[in-house]
Amino acid sequence: MTSRYEAVIGLEVHVQLLTRTKAFCSCSTAFGAAPNTQVCPTCLGLPGALPVLNGEAVRLAVRAALGLGCQLRAVSRFARKNFFYPDMPKGYQISQFDEPFSEDGVLEVECEGRTIRPRIERVHMEEDAGKNLHDRGDHSIVDLNRSGVPLVEVVGRPDLRSAAEAVAYLRALRDVLVFLGVNDGNLEEGSFRCDANVSLRPRGTEPFGTRVELKNINSFRFVEKAIAYEISRQEAVLESGGKLTQETRGWDENGGKTFSLRSKETAQDYRYFPEPDLPPLILDEAFILQVRAEMPELPRDKRARFVSELGLVPGAAAVLTQHPRIAAFFEEAATLYGDGVKVGNFIQNEVLRDVTTHGLTADIPVSARQIVQLLKLVDRGKISGKQAKEVYAKIVRTERMPEEVIAELGMAQVTDKEAILAICRKVVEQNPKQAAALRGGKTALMGFFVGQVMKETKGSANPQMVNDLLQTVLGVLS
Known part of the structure; x- marks a missing residue:
C-alpha cells in the first residue's frame, strides 16, 4: 500500500x-x-x-x-x-x-x-x-x-x-x-x-x-x-x-x-x-585552470570508457571501478594483455577476493605482469584454465612469475592426442547409459563426459581437444 x-x-x-x-x-x-x-x-x-x-x-x-x-x-x-x-x-x-x-x-x-x-x-x-x-x-x-x-x-x-x-x-x-x-x-x-x-x-x-x-x-x-x-x-x-x-x-x-x-x-x-x-x-x-587541468577521470566517465573502449558489460565496469587502485590495476593489465574482457573476468573471479582496501590504499596480492603472463600461458595452450587457478594460488603475495611455478611443479597441459583419446574411450566405456542417452539426443551430457576426462587428467588435458575427441568416440560429430 x-x-x-x-x-x-x-x-x-x-x-x-x-x-x-x-x-x-x-x-x-x-x-x-x-x-x-x-x-x-x-x-x-x-x-x-x-x-x-x-x-x-x-x-x-x-x-x-x-x-x-x-x-x-x-x-x-x-x-x-x-x-x-x-x-x-x-x-x-x-x-x-x-x-x-x-x-x-x-x-x-x-x-x-x-x-x-x-x-x-x-x-x-x-x-x-x-x-x-x-x-x-x-x-x-x-x-x-x-x-x-x-x-x-x-x-x-x-x-x-x-x-x-x-x-x-x-x-x-x-x-x-x-x-x-x-x-x-x-x-x-x-x-x-x-x-x-x-x-x-x-x-x-x-x-x-x-x-x-x-x-x-x-x-x-x-x-x-x-x-x-x-x-x-x-x-x-x-x-x-x-x-x-x-x-x-x-x-x-x-x-x-x-x-x-x-x-x-x-x-x-x-x-x-x-x-x-x-x-x-x-x-x-x-x-x-591549473586545478582543472590536474583533475583525474571521474568514476562514471571511467566506467563508460571501460564499456565503450574495452568491451566490458556495465556490471563488470562497476565492479572494477569500486576503488581507484583496483581500476588502475585492471587498466594496466588490460593494456598489457590487449583483451579487457578476459582480464576483467579473471580479476573479478580470482583476484578481487584477495584484495583489501583502506581509504585510498588497496592491497592487491599480484602484479598486472603476473596476471598477464598467466593468461598468455593459457592462450598458448601451456596450461588449462583450471591449472591457471592453481598457479594463481601459488603466486599470490609473491614476486614469482607463473612460468617459474609451472616449471617447478612440472605442470603442463596435456596435448598428446593419442593419450587423451585413450582416456576418452575409457570414460565412454565406463558410462554406457550416459553414452546411449547422449547419442539419443541428450547433448547436454557432453559436459558430463568432458568433466570426467578432465578429472582423469587432473585438469591438465586441453579442453578443446577433449571435446573434439569425445565427439569422435561417441559418434556425435557436429
Whole structure:
C-alpha cells in the first residue's frame, strides 16, 4: 500500500580533506594519535593565536567542487559560526555562510535501475570540531586532535525521496571524492560524515513539512535504516493527528530507532558574522585552470570508457571501478594483455577476493605482469584454465612469475592426442547409459563426459581437444 505522504530528504555531508596539516595551523591531521597530542595555540583557541589558511586545503576543495559540477565564486569569505560545545574551544567554528566558494552543482546517481540527478546547493570550506570521548570509565574527556581539521561540507538540495536514494547518493558522492583524491571515504574514522534532513508532505503538494535532522551517522547501512525509521515515525505521528517538532535526532543502532537530541537551531541562533582574522578567499583564473587541468577521470566517465573502449558489460565496469587502485590495476593489465574482457573476468573471479582496501590504499596480492603472463600461458595452450587457478594460488603475495611455478611443479597441459583419446574411450566405456542417452539426443551430457576426462587428467588435458575427441568416440560429430 502506497503511503499518502512523500518523503523529502536532503543530505549534508562533511568531508575531511586529505591534507597533512590542519586548516589554519601546521598541526598534523593523522588519525589515531593519543588524545590532545596534535594541538597548538591556534586549534586550541588560545587568546592571540591567529589562523593562516592551508593552501592545499583550498586546492582540494576546489577540485571537489569542480568534480561535482559546481560554479566557483572568484571571491568568497569565511565566517564565524558561534556556538558552545566542549569540543569547540574557541566558542565558534570558522566556516563559510552567505558567500561560499562554490554552489549549484549536480550529482548523477544510479538507484534501483534509474538515473537521478539530485542537485547540490553548495560546497563550502570549514574546520572540524574536536571529539568528546565517553569510554574512559567514570569520566569523559575532550580530544582536540580533530579540532581545526579541514573539511568541505557538501550541502545537497532536498531532491531525494527515499532511504534507498539517499544511500545511492552517498555512495556516488564518496566514489567521486575518493577518485578525485580529496577524501579517503572512511566513515568509520569520521572522515566522511552524513547529516540527513527528513520531512514528509502529502503527495502532490509543494510546501515542505517539518524538518528533522539526523546527525552524524557512520555507515551506509545505518543511514538507510535511520532514514527509513524516521519516515515511518513521522508518518505515524501525522496519521495519529499529532504535530512534528523541528529537532535534531540521533540514531540508536542497538535499538534500531532514532532519538531526540535537542531542538533544531536556526541560522540566526549561530550569530554568523565575517571572520575578522582571515581575508577574503580569492580564486584567480590561473589557479582554477591549473586545478582543472590536474583533475583525474571521474568514476562514471571511467566506467563508460571501460564499456565503450574495452568491451566490458556495465556490471563488470562497476565492479572494477569500486576503488581507484583496483581500476588502475585492471587498466594496466588490460593494456598489457590487449583483451579487457578476459582480464576483467579473471580479476573479478580470482583476484578481487584477495584484495583489501583502506581509504585510498588497496592491497592487491599480484602484479598486472603476473596476471598477464598467466593468461598468455593459457592462450598458448601451456596450461588449462583450471591449472591457471592453481598457479594463481601459488603466486599470490609473491614476486614469482607463473612460468617459474609451472616449471617447478612440472605442470603442463596435456596435448598428446593419442593419450587423451585413450582416456576418452575409457570414460565412454565406463558410462554406457550416459553414452546411449547422449547419442539419443541428450547433448547436454557432453559436459558430463568432458568433466570426467578432465578429472582423469587432473585438469591438465586441453579442453578443446577433449571435446573434439569425445565427439569422435561417441559418434556425435557436429
